[in-house]
Amino acid sequence: MITWGNIRIEKAAKKGQEEVYSCVQCEHVLGPTTEDWKKYALVNKAPLSKAQPLHLATHSGRFALREFYCPNCGTMFEVQMLATEEPNVETFKLL
């Protein structure tokens, strides 16, 4: 069983089944591992001032914190600082 943080890779139990990503916390099945798991997660673009003291934050619209979390239980899977409009980065893909 492979996990990456709160994401689990579930191997196919029998022939004809798919290998899927699921949530470690609630076991919700996210979707087949043929796609990036981020496609199955909920996404929120939060301002850079989130999760830091305001006296240190610089306010700018160029970047955002991209939060990816479980659509069932809300567990945070990954937070990335990216330019506001750029495509997602596929953090890991096992071969």
Place this chain on the structure above:
Amino acid sequence: MVEKTKLDPITFEILRHRLEEIVAESYYTLARVSGNAVITEAGDHEESIMNAMGDTVMVGGGIVEWTGCLEDAARYISQEYEDNPGIHEGDQFIMNDTGIAAVHHMDIQVLKPVFWEGKRVAWLNCAGHMMDVGGMQESGFVFGATERIQEGLCMKGVKICEKGKIRRDIEDTLKYMTRQPDLFMLEIGARIAANNAAATRLLQTIEEFGIDKVLAIFEELPEYSEKLIRAKLRTLPDGVFRATHHFESIREDEGYLTVKCALIKEGDSITLDFTGSSPQSKGSQNVALPGARSNAECPFLMMLGYDIPWNYGLWGVINWVLPEGSIVNPSPLAPVSTNTPAGAGYVMIGTVTDCISQMYLCSDRTEEAYANGGNAFHNPNMYGTGKRGEFFITMMMELMICGGGALAYRDGDNTCSNLWTTKPQVTNIERAEEHFPWLYLWRKEAMDTGGPGQYRGGTGCTNAIISYGIGEMGVHDMGLGMEPRLANGLAGGYPAPNVKQIVYRGANLKGMFENGQLPRTPDDIPGHREVKPLLHSFTLNPEDAYVIYFGGGGGYGDPLQRDPEAVVKDIHQEYVSFEEAKRTYGVIVDPDTQQVNWEETRNLRQEMIQERLTLGKRE
């Protein structure tokens, strides 16, 4: 054909340790002879032994960013200068060309060939940062450069020593081209001394064990390292692991710059592919090829090679994709002086750290993964006319400590080491005040600077200074992460907060001191508050105060899964404020009892989860 010597395991280990001791002696010789605070106080140097062709067989601790490129200098001199000017016993060569071997041109390498019975058998390299190398800008970090030639001194392996003596013509030339000529030559002398000490030990070793055995360890050690790293890679999952880091450009017309890394791991092979990184910048944050490889190798050595001897056999397994014309492989004319620590070279370290951590997280060795630390930072270089009327320039050594990234099972270390040094040092305050014309108001761990997560990133440091005993002081700030948040979190952890620097104009703290008061926080400092952008120069007057927040480490995992008791402990230790405990961790702490209010915490966390589910969208 001569039969090769095969070392027995005991002799192999004895010789391996002997080589380690030789580079260590070189390291400590430089540290003791040097008069440059960056060397003596911050340990900004590294030493190595190479074989006769220039391939590294042993490196000492020090600045890991340089490990990979020390051999590039010896290889270049071996290939180019064998006939003219020739490589002879008693020679030493000076090298700082970023196109050949240096990460930035302030890192001056001095190389010595070692001879046995008239034949070259080894090279030694002693490399360290210099505070001034001429050019347009004090410190060598040239914000205004648009061409590499503007950045200052460039030596391509010039013979500085001949028959054991420093050449007067070269000495006079170097002194003319730098702003601290006497210190500069002391530093060259210190490198020559370190190489001589190492050469003496190496020759004693050859005498003791015989040349065949020493040449055998030169060959067998890299083979051994390659065998070990390939075996380790085979135990890790095959996959593609990616990271993208954006950072501020010196050039306003460029906005921001990007380093993208993909680590492709298949079997025992590893490729680092930087396709998609920004095109070459017009400013000096590009990194030339030797520095690019050497920077990117830094997390590879520290995270995958920490238990394997460091030599070309270890890093030789990496395959590279560094697109030509990009910020990580620019044209030979492109300026590169600020690539580390405030440019593409340094940011490469962060991206490769992320990729290796992603790979470890998918393996059964999750404890080896960690979030980014030290990627958002400050490195103010201070200069002016010193207390004795001399030109002085130095850097604020707090660069060397940062909040460490959180791990998959514990918090990151507070104000600890960067990934790019094995021997982190930061000047003690008394020594700093003795060396430099400033006084500290404080240096301490800064509240709320660790990236939030189930495991918190290590807190960064803050300090505040006023100049002392001099007039104006120039500040040439190197730093990244005032707008982007560069110390990434991992697996649901948040990046560390932004860094910041503030000048309080006309703070005039003398009056406070006379009344026996000392400011303890920025709120205690009077004066006009100016937040200073990074990558700019400004002046500090005697009546001003200067406050800096250095960077913290990224967090690991969902902060709403952090044990509320751990948050309370953080509050007690002033690592986290009541406000952030509530706002980010969803933990309500009673200010009177300083204990968790469990019911309110449970409710708040549920509300925060509900808010996530309401705000979140599917892409």
